[in-house]
Amino acid sequence: MKLELRGITKRFGALVANDHIDLVVNSGEIHALLGENGAGKSTLMNVLYGLYTAEEGDIVLDGVVQKFKGPGDAMAAGIGMVHQHFMLIPVFTVAENVVLGHEPTGILDTLDLDAARKLVREISDRFGFEIDPDALIEDLPVGAQQRVEIIKALARDAKVLVLDEPTAVLTPQETDELMGIMKGLAKAGTSIVFITHKLREVQAVADRITVIRLGAVVGEAKPSDSAATLATMMVGRAVDLSVTKSAPKRGDAGLSVAGLTVIGDRNNKVVDDVSFEVHAGEVLAIAGVQGNGQTELAEALVGLRTPSAGAIHLGSMDITHSSVRQVIDAGVGYIPEDRSKDGLVGDFTIAENLMINRSYGPPFAKGLNIDFANRERIAAELIKEYDVRTPSQVTLAKKLSGGNQQKVVVARELSRDLNLLIASQPTRGVDVGSIEFIHERIVATRDAGKPVVIISTELDEVTSLADRIAVMYRGRIVGIVDAKTSRETLGRMMAGATV
């Protein structure tokens, strides 16, 4: 099916999220939609999927103008969407999830699960998905769950399949498998819209590439174009994606973790006998596919989770059972992975957010009172130093872009006297310009002789920032390797292989 978007314009108040966007996706084509976070990719796809109504423009399928009132209309017209966050019910089987919402029924309206199983098996066999219709979703690895999402779309006769940042949760190997699946689907005639900000993937799989920036189409690119060309189109200026850093000057062990074990919310060992050391002046990156215990490890390090065994030492100080406040006072800076949930108070101003972990004493408090004069001065300084783009320091944090929000968090954590920095997904959902800036700051912290722990699921980030890389898989550290280790080896480790 041929999909055409003609002059789609979507406004939110004064903000133009999509500005007269034209896009043509031919039948059987993999069309990459490349753009930074916040460029308007997701808005455009939500318009296509009937979740938003565009102010101007038409959606045309095989020459027929469509009017979608909701996702139901879009699905009926043959558009399927695989969201970044899966819409699956964990305790249902694959077959049950696939037919949910349009269940095949037998006599007296009973659920015909055999028909559902047959449907799943058919699609799975046709494209080589290797999915058992009777497996429970919660027992499947993430890559397989994603394939279930694709089966779900195909089971409703999707002729146009939209994949929204599908590789964010996959290992490099799973990513390769997904790309194989995409190519197979395209060969069978499905049109695929592949939304991403990862240049490597675009080059590997796309037939054509449309780049959008600030809500408008910048132009079309070929997969054979160099990564530098694509990045320049995406960001609007030349970008240097590599991080320049000198050789580490390793000092004493700043952070030592020994035999750390954390019991998770479902009573399983989410962090299992983890030991490592981070020296002053080095960056240790903890790599791994999302959900392998990295989040819980970080939370245990900063006191948000109580370890059931093991010890954490900061220098000579035992912080295994310290409270969060004690850990903060000991000089541990922490950039949490989910800034809007854990890093910022959205309804607080920037100035207020800069003091949330230092409300007990100077410089932000004077006796029982907030020291407003000091706060105003410090906020002004930090906004300037950390290049936070905001109309004023009393702007609410939730009104800032992702990159600027993250800069506020980084400013707050790095502006204290640190003995350790723990940064979890420091550049997730952040624009390229801010990524460069945040990476520079992290390297500067290392060069100032502090131990730094980076937790990231982005291999590019891990390899460019780290001096050493620890790979986590199912709560254990599979191995700690040099930063120059190949992607293939790291990928295998992320899937559990030991070196």
Add this chain to the structure above:
Amino acid sequence: MSDTTETPVAGRGATVIREIMSGGATRALLSVVAGFIIGAIFMVFSSEEFLAAAQYFTSRPTDALGAAWTAIAEGYSALFRGSIYNYNADNFEASIRPMTETLRFAGPLIASGLGVALAFRVGLFNIGASGQLLFGALWATWISTRVELPWGLHLVVAVLVAILGAAAYGAIVGFLKARTGAHEVIVTIMLNYIAAGILTFFFRTPELLREVDGGGTPKSDAPAETAQLPLLLGPEFTLHAGFILAIVGVFVYWWLMERSTLGFRFRMVGHNADAARTAGINVERMFVLAMAASGAFVGLAAANQALGVRAGLTPDIDGSIGFDAITVALLGSSTAPGVLLAGLLFGAFKAGAPQMQVIGLAPEITGVVQGFIVLFIAAPPLVRAIFRLPPPQKTTVIADWWHKLTTRGGAK
């Protein structure tokens, strides 16, 4: 798609509270207007002249419309006479008495409204103002009727005991929530029953607080003269120093929530408990402290009720204050000036209702108006639809001005 982040501790209720609180002055004002319009409709339909004229509406509509107008005008001027200024009175004292009555009624409403408002700001729904008030009043009564202290000191001790009693009762709620995860709405409702029971038991038992020569009905002695809140304007008026307590409360509340670091932490927990925890705040301890502080403000209302009277107390001294406090906090957007104004408005309703009865209107109309005002506040989409307001992300000039007035700096 949209990243709705929910805080597990404060829960969905806190999100709704935030939404309700975020309306600001414009919505509060429009809700009051809408409430008055609905009150007017009730007045029209309780007017016999109007109902008679409505029989022949099609032939002479002016009769019905005129009767309707008269009914509204008479009703609201009666409310005005009863609550602000009685222009029909014979002398000056009588003409301004309604105003002083409004202030007297407003005192406990403002104080307990501040208590509920504080909890709201921390993301907690304190339905327990009634129980906290009774518990504070119980110990204040103990001091005022069973303890003898010199003039001055007696009153101070009685007021402090009222505050501490109510604060302790509030702290129980925070403690149970922090320790067991019990929801504060359930806990406060149950504690309301318990407080009412305890108070009645004390007022019924001769060895405890029953009046010395009392009969079988639960009733205490009148507070000792040394423990009574002094009258402010002489014996002509019933307005007593309880109103001063409430005003002091307003200033303390403003300082606590807008200027102090403790209030900053309270608000942090209310807005985003996860971020607060990550920032090293002991969220559980904040729940206990916030509920204690919430109770302390309610304790000012307890002092009002227990020490502002010249006669013995009965177990219904809380009246409807515990629940009115919720409406006051809602209408006042949980800000200090907002609660002050909302408390004065609802105080005026209480003071003015008898005058409406005098001219033959049901005094319950004020209750209906009050209820609708809060309904409009709590149902923002409804108000937005009625007045065709833009969606909430846009702020208005009035809202900005209000925000600047009530917080330092203010958001642009």
